[in-house]
Amino acid sequence: MSLSRRSMLKVSGAAAVAAAGGPRVQEAAAQEAVRGEPGSWGWVRNLFDLTPDSVHMSAMLIASHPRPVRQAIEEHRRGLDLDPVRYLERNNNRLTAAARQAAGDYLGVHSSHVALTDSTTMGVGLIYSGLRLRPGDEVLTTFEDYYVTHESLRLAAERTGASLRRIALFDSVEEATEDEIVSRITSAIGPSTRLVALTWVHSSTGLKIPVSSIAAAIGEVNAGRDEEDQILLGLDAVHGFGVEEETFFDLGCDFFMAGCHKWLFGPRGTGIVAISERGLAAVRPSIPSFTDDAVFTAWLKGADAPPGGNSGPRMTPGGFKPFEHIWALPEAFALHGQIGRARVAARTHDLAGLLKEALGELSGIAVRTPRDPDLSAGIVSFDVEGTHPDAIVSRLRRRGIVASVAPYAVPHVRLTPSMRNSQDEIEQVAAALREIA
Ligand SMILES: Cc1ncc(COP(=O)(O)O)c(C=O)c1O
Numbered sequence: 001m002s003l004s005r006r007s008m009l010k011v012s013g014a015a016a017v018a019a020a021g022g023p024r025v026q027e028a029a030a031q032e033a034v035r036g037e038p039g040s041w042g043w044v045r046n047l048f049d050l051t052p053d054s055v056h057m058s059a060m061l062i063a064s065h066p067r068p069v070r071q072a073i074e075e076h077r078r079g080l081d082l083d084p085v086r087y088l089e090r091n092n093n094r095l096t097a098a099a100r101q102a103a104g105d106y107l108g109v110h111s112s113h114v115a116l117t118d119s120t121t122m123g124v125g126l127i128y129s130g131l132r133l134r135p136g137d138e139v140l141t142t143f144e145d146y147y148v149t150h151e152s153l154r155l156a157a158e159r160t161g162a163s164l165r166r167i168a169l170f171d172s173v174e175e176a177t178e179d180e181i182v183s184r185i186t187s188a189i190g191p192s193t194r195l196v197a198l199t200w201v202h203s204s205t206g207l208k209i210p211v212s213s214i215a216a217a218i219g220e221v222n223a224g225r226d227e228e229d230q231i232l233l234g235l236d237a238v239h240g241f242g243v244e245e246e247t248f249f250d251l252g253c254d255f256f257m258a259g260c261h262k263w264l265f266g267p268r269g270t271g272i273v274a275i276s277e278r279g280l281a282a283v284r285p286s287i288p289s290f291t292d293d294a295v296f297t298a299w300l301k302g303a304d305a306p307p308g309g310n311s312g313p314r315m316t317p318g319g320f321k322p323f324e325h326i327w328a329l330p331e332a333f334a335l336h337g338q339i340g341r342a343r344v345a346a347r348t349h350d351l352a353g354l355l356k357e358a359l360g361e362l363s364g365i366a367v368r369t370p371r372d373p374d375l376s377a378g379i380v381s382f383d384v385e386g387t388h389p390d391a392i393v394s395r396l397r398r399r400g401i402v403a404s405v406a407p408y409a410v411p412h413v414r415l416t417p418s419m420r421n422s423q424d425e426i427e428q429v430a431a432a433l434r435e436i437a
Pocket of ligand 1: 060061118119120121122146148199201203234238239258259260273342
């Protein structure tokens, strides 16, 4: 197979990456078990304990923990197992704040605007069910959004009397354009539209929507509206988070919900929500926070919770948690910072581009994900003529390639090259599909 973009995948700045690494990354680099030049893609791959006889291309489902994350979890687990109460008392405030800070730094938002959750699903559910919607308000979403958004909005509409409207973002995903997507949304917005709820990278087709252009168009509509009638933009961001470089402000949304246990390769069972100033005023918590002192202190004094003052900590669901996983979050952000976010983004796009190119050369395969890197990220979806996606995934698994099927009414086969995959693995996948298709 000729891979014309091969040269784009050369490692650069690898040594500098390791030198700039945090203590756990430097420690990991120093250990013989982590083979490869520190910072190289081989080195990144070896930070994961993934079985070497398989091609793991389902990063979008659930993370394998890279070594620095694994080590932090083990350290905290040991501390909690030895002396749970005193370890918690000594560490909880500091380490939980550090996790929120690391997420805020990564997204370019103040940590007081970041809530910690278990998952994308929890974040989406908390935000949409906590939104102050009035009867008669309209919530706008798309047919292409995922179950988590649809179901959260259905529950929110049922509870508040708001109406729910779905539109199609495109006629054909392969031919979708930025202008078409933006104009379909703006022309669907009506006087009562109060929320536009979207997904950054669709897990069915791999389409990445132009969030900042959509936010700018919504901003123009909002300029002519009173504050309480303004439209908020919510985003299930999970399949762009840990891949793309945009900050929260670059995107321009009000609610950014993502699990950390997919492309970020953070601890399983962790997630974040970033909320704009306007968003904080429009949403209220559903689950009591354990990290908002004002509310807790008021309760201790038998007083009412102070009005207003919503924040990321107040939106963070309380209760005792698998703390060792939350406390290991900074290691995941640090690893991305140390490898370089631009390098992670370029690597993911390059591998996905190579895969699309290779699949495009095979007869009988229809690639659904747009080729344009501005309209796609790491998810690559395709169909094999005449064969159900489940059957293709089974055949790939028999060849040691872990793909998955998009759980949508119209299913596709999905492969998700990420920073832990290699060019050779893309070639293996292409060779397997050449036999299968
Ligand atoms: C678009 C989308 N949102 C949310 C989820 C669920 O994410 P989490 O496991 O973080 O709740 C998935 C898939 O697992 C997804 O594809």
